[in-house]
Amino acid sequence: MSFFKKKGSCHEAATVAASGAKKVALVGNPNVGKSVLFNALTGAYVTVSNYPGTSVEVSRGSTAINGEEFEIIDTPGMYSILPITEEERVAREILLTERPHLVLHVLDARNLERMLPMTLQLIEAELPVVLVVNIMDEAARMGLEIDIPLLSKRLGIPVIGAATAKKIGVPEIRAAIAGSSSCAVPPFTYSRLMEGDIAEICQSLRGEYILSKKAIALLLLQDDAEVANLVRETEGVWFPGVQTVVREKRFERRESFHLDLSMERKAIVKGILDGAFKAPEKRVVTLAERFSRWTVRPATGIPLLLIVLYFGLYQFVGVFGAGTLVDFLEGKVFEEHFNPWIIEIVKLYVPWGMLQELLVGEYGIITLGFRYAVGIILPIVATFFLFFSVLEDSGYFPRLALLVDRVFKTMGLTGRAVIPMVLGFGCDTMATMVTRTLETVRERVIATVLLALAIPCSAQLGVIMSLLSQTPGALLTWGVCLLLIFLLVGLLAAKVVPGETPMFYMEIPPMRLPQFGNVLTKTYTRMQWYFMEILPLFILASVLLWLGKITHFFEKMIEAMTPVMASLGLPKESAVAFIFGFFRRDYGAAGLYDLQTKGLLNARQLTVAAVTLTLFIPCVAQFLIMKKERGWKVAIAIGLFVSGFAFGSGWLLNRFLLATQLL
Amino acid sequence: MRCGFCGHEFEEHEGNVGCKNCPMSSGCKMVKCPRCNYENPPEPALIKGLKKVFSAKKKTN
Numbered sequence: 001m002s003f004f005k006k007k008g009s010c011h012e013a014a015t016v017a018a019s020g021a022k023k024v025a026l027v028g029n030p031n032v033g034k035s036v037l038f039n040a041l042t043g044a045y046v047t048v049s050n051y052p053g054t055s056v057e058v059s060r061g062s063t064a065i066n067g068e069e070f071e072i073i074d075t076p077g078m079y080s081i082l083p084i085t086e087e088e089r090v091a092r093e094i095l096l097t098e099r100p101h102l103v104l105h106v107l108d109a110r111n112l113e114r115m116l117p118m119t120l121q122l123i124e125a126e127l128p129v130v131l132v133v134n135i136m137d138e139a140a141r142m143g144l145e146i147d148i149p150l151l152s153k154r155l156g157i158p159v160i161g162a163a164t165a166k167k168i169g170v171p172e173i174r175a176a177i178a179g180s181s182s183c184a185v186p187p188f189t190y191s192r193l194m195e196g197d198i199a200e201i202c203q204s205l206r207g208e209y210i211l212s213k214k215a216i217a218l219l220l221l222q223d224d225a226e227v228a229n230l231v232r233e234t235e236g237v238w239f240p241g242v243q244t245v246v247r248e249k250r251f252e253r254r255e256s257f258h259l260d261l262s263m264e265r266k267a268i269v270k271g272i273l274d275g276a277f278k279a280p281e282k283r284v285v286t287l288a289e290r291f292s293r294w295t296v297r298p299a300t301g302i303p304l305l306l307i308v309l310y311f312g313l314y315q316f317v318g319v320f321g322a323g324t325l326v327d328f329l330e331g332k333v334f335e336e337h338f339n340p341w342i343i344e345i346v347k348l349y350v351p352w353g354m355l356q357e358l359l360v361g362e363y364g365i366i367t368l369g370f371r372y373a374v375g376i377i378l379p380i381v382a383t384f385f386l387f388f389s390v391l392e393d394s395g396y397f398p399r400l401a402l403l404v405d406r407v408f409k410t411m412g413l414t415g416r417a418v419i420p421m422v423l424g425f426g427c428d429t430m431a432t433m434v435t436r437t438l439e440t441v442r443e444r445v446i447a448t449v450l451l452a453l454a455i456p457c458s459a460q461l462g463v464i465m466s467l468l469s470q471t472p473g474a475l476l477t478w479g480v481c482l483l484l485i486f487l488l489v490g491l492l493a494a495k496v497v498p499g500e501t502p503m504f505y506m507e508i509p510p511m512r513l514p515q516f517g518n519v520l521t522k523t524y525t526r527m528q529w530y531f532m533e534i535l536p537l538f539i540l541a542s543v544l545l546w547l548g549k550i551t552h553f554f555e556k557m558i559e560a561m562t563p564v565m566a567s568l569g570l571p572k573e574s575a576v577a578f579i580f581g582f583f584r585r586d587y588g589a590a591g592l593y594d595l596q597t598k599g600l601l602n603a604r605q606l607t608v609a610a611v612t613l614t615l616f617i618p619c620v621a622q623f624l625i626m627k628k629e630r631g632w633k634v635a636i637a638i639g640l641f642v643s644g645f646a647f648g649s650g651w652l653l654n655r656f657l658l659a660t661q662l663l
Numbered sequence: 664m665r666c667g668f669c670g671h672e673f674e675e676h677e678g679n680v681g682c683k684n685c686p687m688s689s690g691c692k693m694v695k696c697p698r699c700n701y702e703n704p705p706e707p708a709l710i711k712g713l714k715k716v717f718s719a720k721k722k723t724n
Contacts (some may be wrong), residue, residue: 030698031670035672037696165672393667397667422668423702426702436700481678521704521707521710524707525704526703529704
């Protein structure tokens with residue numbers, strides 16, 4: 001805890017990097033154009049590395065102004081100098097340990113009122129701040145007027161209006177970097193009561209700090225654990241005195257302190273903006289904005305989600321993609337025309353039986369691997385990716401994250417965990433990697449378990465939808481089972497693993513009508529990537545299965561799994577789908593599809609098999625990434641738990657369906 | 664490019680850095696958003712090439 005310790009004024013604090021360059025830190029909320037400004041200032045010579053001891057990435061680059069070298073640091077997005085997320089913690093640490101010559105606070109001109117409170121915090125911390133009011137072009141288009149000189153006068157710091165994406169304001173920013181930095185004396189004060197409390201704490205502080213004593217006092221009052229530790233170290237024997245004053249003030253204000261401070265800062269911002277910011281009198285609420293509100297409110301958001309799932313997943317992917325398109329490609333093109341033709345050709349020109357079997361046999365590369373990939377998986381993922389791209393392009397996903405935040409909190413997660421969960425519907429492997437963005441180890445473990453257990457990947461989901469969409473009862477049972485298991489495991493995990501649930505902040509981009517070209521490009525790219533990835537794997541799996549068949553190993557495995565299949569009420573041939581599932585989730589689901597088209601499964605068996613297979617062990621790639629992210633012990637524990645849980649659930653479901661005769 | 668999840672705008676090379684830790688990165692062409700880690704499909708080379716041709720034509724006109 002060496003940061004925050006102050007050495008003299010901020011002029012002295014103007015740090016010189018090891019290379020001799022002065023440091024300039026870009027700070028601000030996410031999505032305000034910091035990275036665009038960073039690129040405009042530094043050009044292509046940039047290093048990006050993880051901040052020591054964290055998984056947060058920080059970009060650094062250099063620029064020369066008037067012959068002098070400056071190091072530019074693009075800090076992770078932060079909303080306040082009181083950190084909540086790991087990104088904010090890293091951003092604050094950079095600000096304080098690297099002691100920049102200049103802090104460029106970049107904010108969005110369209111959200112000036114919301115973002116200015118952080119400027120106030122930087123000023124009251126007595127950091128050498130220059131304010132960059134970015135995205136001025138968009139603000140002007142919206143009819144917003146900002147008086148930059150007046151804003152600068154009222155804040156007491158240099159303020160630059162910019163549109164960095166169009167390089168507007170960049171020369172002024174470069175001039176500000178080259179100019180001498182100075183600490184602003186805050187030209188604003190809080191209420192008498194608040195100032196009195198701050199003054200009492202300031203008087204009890206005897207040490208020297210990088211931040212002003214006023215900022216330290218406010219952070220202590222806001223219960224910042226890192227600052228409390230630092231003050232303990234700095235004050236030594238005087239710390240109990242400081243602690244008593246802080247405790248007294250916090251007790252007097254109890255829960256209302258955060259709210260009081262926030263309200264006072266808002267009032268100061270309003271005063272600063274009075275006359276310096278003008279918005280058009282009549283603000284038209286667009287249909288997109290109205291729709292956006294509907295999607296995040298539970299009363300309207302949940303029915304909308306169900307509509308999206310019904311038309312998007314069930315009708316478009318399930319009925320059209322996996323029904324009509326697969327029937328045509330797999331049923332007509334492959335089964336009726338292509339397979340008989342290729343079998344005839346191979347038998348005519350390839351005299352060896354073994355090779356014939358490898359190419360066009362029961363598990364042949366062409367008749368099984370290629371047919372699965374092109375005839376079954378491709379049309380399903382094509383429709384799924386098309387639907388996914390439409391949703392993605394409309395800006396629906398972050399709204400979904402907000403909608404389910406409350407449910408996720410009951411499971412020890414936050415809305416932030418929706419990101420890996422939504423990603424999991426695309427690819428669970430990537431989603432498992434994304435769990436590292438969650439704040440606590442507890443959240444990461446819970447999210448990894450849920451991903452491995454109850455979130456089917458895109459191809460698996462598509463094939464399962466296609467299988468079950470012909471039997472609506474089976475589809476409903478599958479959906480209810482997975483939802484219940486997801487909630488049950490999440491709730492249990494939240495009980496077993498103790499700890500606090502962190503807060504959730506998320507920047508919401510505007511809702512927009514998907515662009516046709518964009519959607520097609522994304523769908524095409526995803527399909528191309530997916531096809532290139534699965535085809536070799538499907539071929540490899542076919543070869544392995546062929547090897548297993550000619551060595552009779554495969555039959556032995558099926559025999560070995562027969563009692564397990566019997567306990568689930570499934571025919572022994574179902575073992576094939578589970579063996580396929582070891583290679584890839586979708587391969588297993590495609591195997592199930594094959595069994596059903598051969599008429600080997602009734603509705604009950606189909607439902608049991610689909611539930612067990614969805615819950616069943618993650619594919620090889622996901623297992624490897626679990627090992628990489630969580631370590632061998634946790635990965636093996638999750639693998640064993642998931643497999644046991646899947647078969648246990650399958651067994652229970654079979655018993656339940658047999659007893660109730662529901663299906 | 665613009666992230667399909669959070670709307671964050673970033674350069675393709677910034678996103679590719681996040682992919683390096685993934686064991687599937689050699690075969691996968693996705694670009695991860697530096698802000699939320701959402702994987703975004705990059706614009707295919709063919710479409711980039713076509714855009715360049717059209718923008719060059721516009722400039723000459």
